[in-house]
Amino acid sequence: MTITTKRACLIAVLIAVLSQLHALAATHTNLIFNVSISMSTFKQNYVPVSTNLAFLRIGSGTFGTRDVADIIADAPLFRTNHLRGARLLFRVSDLGPNRTAQFILRKGTNDVDVSPYLAFGFPGTVVTSKAPAPNNTTNATDYGTFQLVLYSTPAGRFDVQGFSLVKNTSIFKGPELIQREEFPASIVATLGGTGYSGGYPTILRGTVVISGRRVEIKEGP
Amino acid sequence: MISEGFATMKELWKAAVFGLVTFAAWHQSAAQTVHTNASLSTTFDLTAYVQESKDTNTGIFTVSSRKFTNADIIQTLAVDLGLDTNNLSGAALILQAHDVTTNYQLNFTIRSETALIDVSTNIEAIVSPNSPSVSSVRPAPYGRTTNSTDMTIMEFSMVTTNASFDVLGPVTFQSSSLVLGRNVIAKKPFTGTFSATVSGSGKIDGKDAVFKGTVRGFGRKITIETTP
Numbered sequence: 344m345t346i347t348t349k350r351a352c353l354i355a356v357l358i359a360v361l362s363q364l365h366a367l368a369a370t371h372t373n374l375i376f377n378v379s380i381s382m383s384t385f386k387q388n389y390v391p392v393s394t395n396l397a398f399l400r401i402g403s404g405t406f407g408t409r410d411v412a413d414i415i416a417d418a419p420l421f422r423t424n425h426l427r428g429a430r431l432l433f434r435v436s437d438l439g440p441n442r443t444a445q446f447i448l449r450k451g452t453n454d455v456d457v458s459p460y461l462a463f464g465f466p467g468t469v470v471t472s473k474a475p476a477p478n479n480t481t482n483a484t485d486y487g488t489f490q491l492v493l494y495s496t497p498a499g500r501f502d503v504q505g506f507s508l509v510k511n512t513s514i515f516k517g518p519e520l521i522q523r524e525e526f527p528a529s530i531v532a533t534l535g536g537t538g539y540s541g542g543y544p545t546i547l548r549g550t551v552v553i554s555g556r557r558v559e560i561k562e563g564p
Numbered sequence: 565m566i567s568e569g570f571a572t573m574k575e576l577w578k579a580a581v582f583g584l585v586t587f588a589a590w591h592q593s594a595a596q597t598v599h600t601n602a603s604l605s606t607t608f609d610l611t612a613y614v615q616e617s618k619d620t621n622t623g624i625f626t627v628s629s630r631k632f633t634n635a636d637i638i639q640t641l642a643v644d645l646g647l648d649t650n651n652l653s654g655a656a657l658i659l660q661a662h663d664v665t666t667n668y669q670l671n672f673t674i675r676s677e678t679a680l681i682d683v684s685t686n687i688e689a690i691v692s693p694n695s696p697s698v699s700s701v702r703p704a705p706y707g708r709t710t711n712s713t714d715m716t717i718m719e720f721s722m723v724t725t726n727a728s729f730d731v732l733g734p735v736t737f738q739s740s741s742l743v744l745g746r747n748v749i750a751k752k753p754f755t756g757t758f759s760a761t762v763s764g765s766g767k768i769d770g771k772d773a774v775f776k777g778t779v780r781g782f783g784r785k786i787t788i789e790t791t792p
Contacts, residue, residue, distance in 0.1 A: 385715050387698040401700045401713065468765035468772045470615040473625035486613040486627060486774045488763055505733060506763035506776035533776075535734030535761060537696040537717055544696035546715040548734050548761070 371561045372521070374435040374514070376529075378446065380408045380491075382503070382549030386540050411493065412448060415460045418496045426450055431457075433553050438514070438522065463491045463551075466504065473511075473525070480513035481525040489532035491551055501538030503547050507531065516558040529554040599789040600749055602664040602742065604758075606657045606672070608634055608720075610731070610777035614768050632729075632768070632775065637722065638674055641683050644724040652676050659689060659781055664742060665750045687722040691735075701753075709741035712753040718760045720779055729766030729775050735759065744786050756784045 388402040408431050416426035429450035436443045445458040469487035476482045489507030493500050511525035530553040538545045610632040617626045634657045642649045655676040661669060671684035697716035704710065718735035722728055739753035763776040 385698050399699045399701045399712075401698050401715065468774055470613050470627050470772055470774050471618075471625045472627040473623060475623050481623065483625070484627075488765065488774070504763075505761075506774070533761075533763075535717070539696065544698055546696070546698055546717075546734055 369563065371436060371563055372438045373559045373561055374438060374526075375555075375557050375559050376433040376435075376553045377555035378408055378431045378433050379552040379554075380406075380411050380431075380549070381551075382406050382501075382534075382547045384540060385546040385548075387544045411461065414493070414496050414498045415457045416448060417498070418460055420459060421448070421455060421457065424453075424455055426455060429455070431461075435526075438558075460494050460496060461492070462494075463489060465507070466490050476513070478520070479523055480520065481511075481523065482513075483511040483525045485509035485511065485527075489530060489534065489551070491532075491534060493538070499538055499540040499542075499545070501536060501545070501547050503534040503536030503538075503549070505532055505534035505536075507533075514556075514558065516560075521558065527553075528556045596790050596792055599663050599791060600665050600742070600744075601787050601789055602661045602754060603673075603675075603785050603787070604659045604670070604755065604781040605783040606634075606659050607780045607782075608632070608637055608657070608777070609779075610729075610762075610775045612729075612766075612768055613774045615772040630768075632727075632777075636727070637687065640724045640727045641674065641686055641722075643726060644686060645681070645683065647674075647681065651678060661754075664754060664786075668754070670755075686724055688720070690719040690721065691716055692719070704741075708751070709743065709748055710751055710753050711741075712739045713737065714739065718758070718762075718779075720760075720762060722766075727766065727768045729764060729773070731762035731764035731766075731775050731777075731779075733760055733762035735761075742786055744788070749786065754784075755781065757782045 382405065384404045384406060386402045386404065388400040389397040390400050391397045412429055412431040413427055415421060416429060426448045429448035432447050432449050434445060434447045434454070436445070445456045446461045447454045448457050465487050467488040469485050471483055471485050473481065473483035487507055487509070488504055490502070490504035492502045508531050509527050510529045512528045513520060513524070514522040514526050530551070532551045534551060535548045538547055612630055612632045614628050614630065616628050619625070638652055638655050638657060639649060642652050652674065655674050658673050658675050659670040660673045661667065670689060671682060672687045672689070674681040674683055695717045697714055700713045702711045714737040716735060717732055719730065719732035721730045735758055737755050737758045739755050741751050742749040742754050758781040760779045762779055766773050766775055
């Protein structure tokens, strides 16, 4: 093998390795949203008045985003991730036709998909008001029903739903238009529903706001 | 002796009259049935967001919003049931429970100046027995009456040709024992008022619609009805 051939082989190997590395560290265009949950709770309490008699009472309380984040952090699936104190966010991964969406807990640079415990949807009819906007962009407003479910955790679970307003706009990253088609920028929902807290039936009422959309470019697998 | 005999005759008369009255009452009760009914006035205060148009060529979709209240519900029910809407001005939408001491089922009824019209085939209120609920029960002193507060999820569903909806949401019931005058008819609490915050989907004039608002029940009335 001549030196020229050896060099050619080395370059080919280097190109192959570099292309492999590039494939491993793909660029992801994600959308990140802040999540705000504010709920009032009405929990069934039993007040014993004798050995075989108890009065039924309703105990009221509240919980918020931080409580939901810590409940999920303490759930069996994530207990070893030490996510207590992590921030609850909503992420749309890989913007485009193959996008996925999930709630995440973010602690430092670590994002953990918590969709096995927390998910939302839009059951029922959605009606839309939509119009083209300046600079080839589109704005829309959706009116519908929003449902938020916290699946079984040791602390409890809930299933709430209610009227929601979804504001949609084209997506910019700074001055750059990266998606003309409108996409949710904020969701505001007034919710009510049922659940269990500490094993006791609980009625919940409150609001959920998903807002503060921003584009994040991430390198990763 | 006379006085004794007179007394005896008096007793006999008394017994005879008592027997006659008892027989008459028994005969009447055998022929007639007494019903204890309860009713609640109901108010729907909904906002409907209606999909008016969807032009995919221009990319313009329009939505209108409108109030949807008792008057709209009564109007659309009347059209479906072939009722003369002129007779329904000022009509009320009520939830009625027949034989309330044994039957807790509430049916929607339109109460006009002249008639009660059962509309339960078109509109209903549902509290699912499977839905979790919480209660606070407060027996009054000496256990004569009981008050309670109950919270759960309530659903309201209406189907007519021109409008339909299926809305649900959290509801609070305030209930108390049934009392008529000074008589406790039923110690077990029965709904006196309720207030539900609801949302859901439906159609108005064939167009998709999303509804939100409140449904309230109030002004419980107890009536005794005798039927043959």
